[in-house]
Amino acid sequence: MKLIEAIIKPFKLDEVKDALNEIGVEGITVSEVKGFGRQKGHTELYRGAEYVVDFIPKVKIEIAIADELAAKVVETIENTAKTGRIGDGKIFVMSLDEALRIRTGEKGNDAI
Amino acid sequence: MKLIEAIIKPFKLDEVKDALNEIGVEGITVSEVKGFGRQKGHTELYRGAEYVVDFIPKVKIEIAIADELAAKVVETIENTAKTGRIGDGKIFVMSLDEALRIRTGEKGNDAI
Amino acid sequence: MKLIEAIIKPFKLDEVKDALNEIGVEGITVSEVKGFGRQKGHTELYRGAEYVVDFIPKVKIEIAIADELAAKVVETIENTAKTGRIGDGKIFVMSLDEALRIRTGEKGNDAI
């Protein structure tokens, strides 16, 4: 199993969730984070205002997924979250040793 | 060493912390996250219409732990965080290449 | 590639960011978290007030970095974030299977 972590522009969250739903993925965990990027002093639109600040609000999505489906999930997030402009974000893929669904005790691919 | 990440129902946090203390685990890092999954959001009244807020507040716990204690930690969280109702959450286990305690420079199992 | 996760005292964030810039690292993702430590009931200074509460505000920094630069990044954070007093925090290092820059589709070391 893999844990996919994507850092994306906040306004892209709904679109990414919908795109994931199209490939049967519904379970995800989301957090609000602050991004600091390679490109300095660029402006980004956030809640209707232009920012020229050092941190930019981002959204982090975590998705645990079976190995054989990981590439498809990465591709889906990439295609949906992309605007082509600076700050679109990153996708990281990590290996999970174990996953467990607390409610039922199911492990491995049955947990997610 | 392992990094255990648990996504649980917020009201279970204190209980889980106490249960972890009971087995000698005190160091944990907690963050507030939003969960999307089979458990559906609460309804809110907005401009006279009821709508479903699609995310559910969850709490994420991260615990770095020595390999030989990981199974016990997972079991403890599972038993304490479980209500048997949808939305109880997940536990993920990842491998750590390295851990370091900033204050002392200690590494490995002595760091956590 | 590695994913470095550092839990540090919030007031140390700017110092750590500057130190990382000095060694050519600009891309980082930051989140606000709550720390629970081995030391119970200790006080910490936070925004000019002394806390004797069970959780302490911390900042989590995530940095994806090429393998050969990981040790340098860890050392930099350690030296900058350290005060020598309880609660300085931890640094964890994980392996990344894959990294991708959403804007360009670049993978691996070119993504970060």
Next chain:
Amino acid sequence: MEFMTAAEIRAKYGVLKEIVGGGWLRLKPGQVTDDTEMSLCVARAVVAANGWSREGIAANFAAWLRSKPVDVGDTCRRGIRNYMLKGELETPYNQWDAGNGACMRMLPVSLCTLGDDRLLARCAVEQAHITHNHPFSDAACIYLGKLVHLAVLGYSKTRLRRELEGLLTSHENFRFEPYRGLASGYVVDTLQTVFHYFFTARDFEDCLIKVVNQGGDADTTGAIAGMLAGAYYGEENIPRRWLKKMDRKVVDEVSLLAERLVTLSPWAAAR
């Protein structure tokens, strides 16, 4: 009533005899959920193809999953997702696949295979394996189909009970006398609940009220009991007041599909 225990139901409703909606999914009265919707996927696929079509069923399951249904079982989601992303029509054997998710879709399978036991067995297992691959689930699906066939053709409860002995002999764990009162999503518990109340109930309403008030996986035990009791007691035995509360469009479509499915069956072809 789904996910409530029998005691919780008694405390809250006494005995629930009316369609009231609510529950963990906050449903409107008469709104249907995954049991009905997945059955509709099967029925529509068979009618559209004028015969059995495993591919058509899977495609309908996928379209249904994408439509953000009000609930989807974990095992069903995984199986349908594997079809969406890998084109697999059969999920590999899994010891944890002994849930009731495949059984709850058996009514359309039974109708279109009326008159042919071998066809029933093949189709029952083919549709089941899209999401659930386990011998307990397979056996349960096949026997539910056989009982529906007998019921629709007018046989007595005694005859049905005799047919069921075949399942109880090959799979002792399905024995429901004495009834243990378990009504979870585990296919053995589900079928024990359905069989216990079906064989002891006096009519459709009595059977359904008792099954649903047992709690547990109540939407599915209710759906399967409804399938058996409906086939056995006939349409006129369904309480008018319940039918009035059902989503009109669903009722109309189900009636239409049911008739079409039977006309496609070997039994109809032989007339």
